[in-house]
Amino acid sequence: MDNVMSKIRSLDTYPKINEDFYSRTLSGGVITLASSIVMFLLFISELRLYLYTVTETQLLVDTSRGETLRINFDVTFPALPCSILSLDAMDISGEQHLDVKHDIVKKRLDTHGNVIEERQDGIGAPKIEKPLQRHGGRLEHNETYCGSCYGAEVSDDDCCNSCDEVRELYRKKGWALSNPDSIDQCKREGFLQRIKDEEGEGCNIYGFLEVNKVAGNFHFAPGQSFHQSGVHVHDLLVFQKDSFNVSHKINKLAFGGYFPGVVNPLDRVQWTQETPSGMYQYFLKVVPTVYTDVRGHTIQSNQFSVTEHFRSAEVGLLQSLPGVFFFYDLSPIKVTFAEEHISFLHFLTNVCAIVGGVFTVSGILDSFIYHGQRAIKKKMEIGKFS
Known part of the structure; x- marks a missing residue:
């Protein structure tokens, strides 16, 4: 009978745990406590990753067509009055937005940067009393006002009832308005007087442009712009100045809306002009960007990189137009950012990996310390009896 039982025991393929592993030691307790703390901290870290979102980034070819690009800007010119500052935009498709x-x-x-007046450009012109009619007489009570365009009218029915309307037709004709006082509308509105009154002031200009989504440029420059022999020029004769200080501070410049993590490299950039005249140029590479938050809300926006260049120029040349120019080009690559939650299965797998990994490492460390202590103890006992 004992022989049979011995043979059955020999078939046991499940080795039993050594009795040493049942021993409780101080080092084992310390390691258990430390490993529990490590597991808890790693679990909290993994839980935070699970509860919060992660952002996935992709690069795609931009296949969008026929879209527009919104340019938001806020620029301060401490040495250019608002009355002489104009904004133009144009692109490679041939579309132009002048003044x-x-x-x-x-x-x-004022000279200290304090706001004197704020108004939308083109609004708030002085009211004209008894202006000069197109036929040469003054406006009567029973007449409708129709001012002369001083040779710039396209048809006999054209009327110019303000200085801006005369200047606009002159611009379309490619003519310079050298003496505004010779224009009744400009004289009555105090066009030159307003320029003299604002001398020494600065200007903060802000708003947005809606342009075609193609390469182009927009610029801030003194004088009203027009085309002459295919060349873009500004009428500077009326200001009777040899140079213009285009020192500026870009408070904000963005292509499209804001999204989390966006960095606009020109925000709060400031530049001071040292030479009498010149053109400051920014060359921008715009990258279309789509940001999708965890709720599925999509923001169509753009990022951009920039290089800068100042071109000093000789006074009086058409090629030496003073101003601040922004030349932008569109990248064919689109960046997409998508907020996502980590899946629960991924979270559970990571938690199991944390528990298993910590138990394995702590077990190895505890075994090493325990057997090391036993070996030292045996050597001490052998030395005691020898």
Whole structure:
């Protein structure tokens, strides 16, 4: 019978745990406590990753067509009055927006940067009393006002009832308005007087442009712009100045809306002009960007990189137009950011890996310390009896 039982025991393929592993030691307790703390901290870290979102980034070819690009800007010119500052935009498709006034607000600033007046550009012109009619007489009570365009009218029915309308037709003709006082509308509105009154002031101009999503440029420059022999020029004769200080501070410049993590490299950039005249140029590479938050809300925006260049120029040349120019080009690559939650299965797998890994490492460390202590103890006992 004992022989049979011995043979059955020999078939046991499950080795039993050594009795040494049942021993409780101080080092084992310390390691258990330390490993529990490590597991708890790693679990909290993994739980935070699970509860919060992660952002996935992808690069795609931009296949969008026929879209527009919104340019938000806020620029301060401490040495250019609002009355002489104009904004133009043009692109490679041939579309031009000269002397832009819609969606633009200007703030007159004193020498200390304090706001004197704030108004939307093109609004608030002085009321004209008894202006000169197109036929040469003064406006009577029973007449409708129709001012002369001083040779710039396209048809006999054209009327110019303000200085801006005369200047606009002159611009379309490619003519320079050298003496505004010779224009009744400009004289009555005090066009030159307003320029003299604002001498020494600065200007803060902000708003947005809606342009085609193609390469182009926009610029801030003194004088009203027009085309002459295919060349873009600004009428500077009326100001009778040899140079213009285009020192500026870009408070904000963004292509599209804000999204989390966006960095606009020109925000709060400031530049001071040292030479009498010149053109400051920014060359921008715009990268279309789509940001999708965890709720599925999508923000169409853009990021951009920039290089800068100042071109000093000789006074009086058409090629030496003073101003601040922004030349932008579109990247064919689109960046997409998508907020996502880590899946629960991924979280559970990581937790199991943390528990298993910590138990394995702590077990190895405890075994090493325990057997090391036993070996030292045996050597001490052998030395005692020898």
